[in-house]
Amino acid sequence: MLRRDALAAVFPDLEREGTVVVTIMGAVAAELQDVGHRPNFFYLQHAMGLASSLGLGIALSRPELRVIVFDGDGSLLMNLGGLTTLARYRPKNLIHVVFDNESLLSVGGFPTATGTGSDLARIALAAGVPSANTVRSLDEFKRAFADALAAGDLTTLVAKVEAVGPKAFVTDLSLLENRYQFQRHLTTLKP
Amino acid sequence: MPVSAAASQLIYDSLRASGVRIISALPETWLVHLIRLADDDPEMTLVRLAKEEEGVGISMGAHLAGVKSAMLMQNHGFLAAVNGVVSGAQLYRIPLLMLISARGSFGERDPWQTEGGLVTEHVLDSLRIPRICLDSASEVARTINHAQTLAYSSSRPVAILLGRRLMWEEQ
Numbered sequence: 001m002l003r004r005d006a007l008a009a010v011f012p013d014l015e016r017e018g019t020v021v022v023t024i025m026g027a028v029a030a031e032l033q034d035v036g037h038r039p040n041f042f043y044l045q046h047a048m049g050l051a052s053s054l055g056l057g058i059a060l061s062r063p064e065l066r067v068i069v070f071d072g073d074g075s076l077l078m079n080l081g082g083l084t085t086l087a088r089y090r091p092k093n094l095i096h097v098v099f100d101n102e103s104l105l106s107v108g109g110f111p112t113a114t115g116t117g118s119d120l121a122r123i124a125l126a127a128g129v130p131s132a133n134t135v136r137s138l139d140e141f142k143r144a145f146a147d148a149l150a151a152g153d154l155t156t157l158v159a160k161v162e163a164v165g166p167k168a169f170v171t172d173l174s175l176l177e178n179r180y181q182f183q184r185h186l187t188t189l190k191p
Numbered sequence: 192m193p194v195s196a197a198a199s200q201l202i203y204d205s206l207r208a209s210g211v212r213i214i215s216a217l218p219e220t221w222l223v224h225l226i227r228l229a230d231d232d233p234e235m236t237l238v239r240l241a242k243e244e245e246g247v248g249i250s251m252g253a254h255l256a257g258v259k260s261a262m263l264m265q266n267h268g269f270l271a272a273v274n275g276v277v278s279g280a281q282l283y284r285i286p287l288l289m290l291i292s293a294r295g296s297f298g299e300r301d302p303w304q305t306e307g308g309l310v311t312e313h314v315l316d317s318l319r320i321p322r323i324c325l326d327s328a329s330e331v332a333r334t335i336n337h338a339q340t341l342a343y344s345s346s347r348p349v350a351i352l353l354g355r356r357l358m359w360e361e362q
Contacts, residue, residue, distance in 0.1 A: 022252075042255065044248075044251075044279070044283075045282075046278035046279065046282055047247070047248065047251075047274065047275045047278045047279030047282070048274075048278075049244070049248075049275075050244070050245070050247065050248030050251070050275055050279055051248070052248070053244075053245040053246075053247070053248025053249050053251075053252070054248040054249070054251050054252040054255075054279075055252060056238075056245075056248070056249055056252065057213070057248060057249035057250060057251060057252020057253040057254075057255075057256065057260070058252040058253070058255065058256045059252075060213060060236055060238070060249070060252075060253070061212075061213065061252065061253045061256035061257065061258035062256045062257075062258075065256075079242070079244070079245065081240075081241030081242045081245070082241065082242075082245050082248075084241050085238065085239075085240055085241055085245055088239070089238060175282065175283065176283070176284065179255070179283045179284065182255060183254075183255045183257075186255060186256050186257060187257055
């Protein structure tokens, strides 16, 4: 499936009141902005590995909010230990989606280990994440995402996507503009 | 094990008084009492990490969500967190309060700590992270207060190096 299609398919859930979205850098950040930027979206454009940690920080700070993290296989591979921390603290308000294109796309398409047998969903389960699975089609993704929203517990959802991305990775939303606007927006979300 | 419980209590009380409600930590010897105090406090969320760099992400998230946090780690942990500090906290102008136990310096008996001890201050200086050495009990409250103040006014990471004379009771 195409990552952009997956993002577009669940977009109404991302916009919902009381939800915050955190993405890692690269194609997922640019494609989500292309589908549509909203004030409750934060794009962590660097510090690879830390999208899930940042999501955990928000989830622990604001238990009344739903936190959706869009991660990548390259990023998650840099912080596999973070899965054990996620599992240990088990934020019930966090959904961890990993778009797995089996490559580091924005730097030239280098294959990652998920293309040669490393299974992030099984790693998540073994780390103690209560629910984790791998989906490969858009329909499967939509169903699994809806299930994760309904479950009300920590979920890691690995979505296998094609190794394609946007035409450009630098967008016209500056990093700091996003960072300050997102922080201010979170002050308006009442418990 | 002569880690100073009194110093740990002073540090913990100051962190609480400054509004910190989330502490992420990777234990090391000098931090054992501090971590226990955080664990025992029902109003503090202690996040025990697998790797210190995660704590940068957690503190970033907490800050954006309106909650004050602090990181507890030793200097090697700080070294392990550098990419997160630079391309996360600094890039995004996050006030990040780092309490770093200064191992590998004068009085250190463990050989594996000594390389890290040599470079900690230089790395902090290279990254332009303001640092202060906290060495005496009478300076704890003021130092933590001043560190928070600077972190917020500059919107950048600051480092408090916890010294041997404060944290370790044996001569």
